[in-house]
Amino acid sequence: MLQRIANGDRNALRQLYSTYYHPLLRFIYRITGRLDLAQEGVNDVMLVVWRNGRSFGGRSSVSTWIMGIGYRKALKLLAASRRWTDRFAGAPFDEIIERSDALAEQSDDRDLRDLLDAALRHLSAEHRAVVELTYFYGCSYEEIAAIAACPVNTVKTRMFHARAKLKKLLPALGKDAP
Amino acid sequence: MTDFEPLPHTRAFELLPWLINGTLAGAEREAVEQHVRACIVCRRELKEQQRLHASVRARRTADVSAEAGFDRLDGELDSDATVARPRWRIRYATAAPFAVATAAGVAVLAVLLWLTPLPELDRDDYRTLATPPADVALVDIVFKDETTAAEMQDLLDAIDGEVVAGPSRLGRYSVRVASDPKNEHHVDKLIGVLTADPRVRFAGPSLADVQQ
Numbered sequence: 001m002l003q004r005i006a007n008g009d010r011n012a013l014r015q016l017y018s019t020y021y022h023p024l025l026r027f028i029y030r031i032t033g034r035l036d037l038a039q040e041g042v043n044d045v046m047l048v049v050w051r052n053g054r055s056f057g058g059r060s061s062v063s064t065w066i067m068g069i070g071y072r073k074a075l076k077l078l079a080a081s082r083r084w085t086d087r088f089a090g091a092p093f094d095e096i097i098e099r100s101d102a103l104a105e106q107s108d109d110r111d112l113r114d115l116l117d118a119a120l121r122h123l124s125a126e127h128r129a130v131v132e133l134t135y136f137y138g139c140s141y142e143e144i145a146a147i148a149a150c151p152v153n154t155v156k157t158r159m160f161h162a163r164a165k166l167k168k169l170l171p172a173l174g175k176d177a178p
Numbered sequence: 179m180t181d182f183e184p185l186p187h188t189r190a191f192e193l194l195p196w197l198i199n200g201t202l203a204g205a206e207r208e209a210v211e212q213h214v215r216a217c218i219v220c221r222r223e224l225k226e227q228q229r230l231h232a233s234v235r236a237r238r239t240a241d242v243s244a245e246a247g248f249d250r251l252d253g254e255l256d257s258d259a260t261v262a263r264p265r266w267r268i269r270y271a272t273a274a275p276f277a278v279a280t281a282a283g284v285a286v287l288a289v290l291l292w293l294t295p296l297p298e299l300d301r302d303d304y305r306t307l308a309t310p311p312a313d314v315a316l317v318d319i320v321f322k323d324e325t326t327a328a329e330m331q332d333l334l335d336a337i338d339g340e341v342v343a344g345p346s347r348l349g350r351y352s353v354r355v356a357s358d359p360k361n362e363h364h365v366d367k368l369i370g371v372l373t374a375d376p377r378v379r380f381a382g383p384s385l386a387d388v389q390q
Binding site: 017046113136140160 | 191192193195196198199200201202226227229230231233234235236237242244247248250251252254255
């Protein structure tokens, strides 16, 4: 399909777009926290694929290559938007911990997901990406290293620190469900 | 008998997420599983991470149509995307106070604007790309200090305008608007409306048009 796209086949591009739209949208949204940036990011990624399809060297799978482009676009979009405002001030750190402690008494998974959204915003974009790629996309640490263009040990370290921070922010994670 | 080395606790502990998502394989997986069976700390961590895994997987993203997104991309490819898209809409969307700060100058601003060329408009390549066809005109707009980015966008939407350059150092935007070729006063009227708008400090024919 990449060959067809490289040859200017718009129908092939449409197929690829349709396949990757939602995974990319979610991924970029999870990194940037903004749907408008995510929509912009998806089209930026597809523009790169359209223009540079021939440069795909086959060293990884197509999906890893595309998610890698998405990762870099997401970080760039986030950096650009943060030059002007801090989108991730979010709920105060203490407030999340307090609410999570209270939640531990109730063990409501839906509330936990809401708190998780807030807690993830306190992680760096790189750490959020590793959590998302591991737990939502089911990527191996080697695949994540290829996407983020970093050593596998860096992936493991990022995940380790992300887990530690989430554990502090969400004590409810450690409580047993009733 | 096993064909793998026992893992140190720290290595097994850091690999738990990939045991949970099922991507560990072979000897590495067996080594982690063996460690977890014997380590109460890792068993507790495994349970917590399984809960985190389930919560992350359960998070939903807004259901947005791929079709509309592709149509935008398709349009961009048609126009070859050589004219810069007005990304300020995105980047400045939540930065009204900063955008306002760029709209410097008070009483003498309008005069200064006419004397200060827009760098974007002076480039030959810009002229080539942005020279408007008969049914399109360029106008310059300076918004008032207190005008927020959202209000700017509302006004642009109302006149169906698109920013093609700016802001200049003095806060001037060059905006492409539809023009009625059968009505030579159409743009003048639009400029009159803009000038009267409480969100606008200044509106006038674009320097790009004036200088041609």
